[in-house]
Amino acid sequence: MAVLNVLEYPDPALRVDASEVSEFGDELKKLVADLWETMYLSKGVGLAAPQVGRPVRLFVADWEGNRRVVANPSIIEIEGTERVDEGCLSFPGIYEEVTRPARIRIIYRDENGERRDETAEGYLARVFAHETDHLNGRLLIDNLSALKRAFIRKKMSRKSRER
Numbered sequence: 001m002a003v004l005n006v007l008e009y010p011d012p013a014l015r016v017d018a019s020e021v022s023e024f025g026d027e028l029k030k031l032v033a034d035l036w037e038t039m040y041l042s043k044g045v046g047l048a049a050p051q052v053g054r055p056v057r058l059f060v061a062d063w064e065g066n067r068r069v070v071a072n073p074s075i076i077e078i079e080g081t082e083r084v085d086e087g088c089l090s091f092p093g094i095y096e097e098v099t100r101p102a103r104i105r106i107i108y109r110d111e112n113g114e115r116r117d118e119t120a121e122g123y124l125a126r127v128f129a130h131e132t133d134h135l136n137g138r139l140l141i142d143n144l145s146a147l148k149r150a151f152i153r154k155k156m157s158r159k160s161r162e163r
Helices: 026-041 122-135 146-162
Strands: 046-048 058-063 066-087 095-109 115-121
Touching (some): 046 122, 066 122, 095 122
Antiparallel strands (some): 095 115
């Protein structure tokens, strides 16, 4: 296992529309192990492959012991909304209120390529929606007002110059 570099906004690789996972072998299992290690070290609850520069439709999530490896997800039903503070490993130190579905039904493949059909509610639904956004090149700031986006862009730009 290896700790991977988490890309930070405005890295253009975060805006890539990821490709489908087609092989569910040892290479994918290594990437999954690396995503877990990186996510836990970064104190996240989810991490998408594009966030570490791998443009494939894959993410890992762990909320309250509900560990999931999600490949090629499709959200097929949404219900209700919740507005809660949300963060992102690609926007360190940034937390903003974001509206997400309160309940989703998602179809995906697990790390072995097995088809899963799952309904998630509350925070787990939020994590699934957030990470699925990453696979489509959509980021946390895309869910905010123009004013908040401008503020965060400026803050992230300052951070990147300081490094």
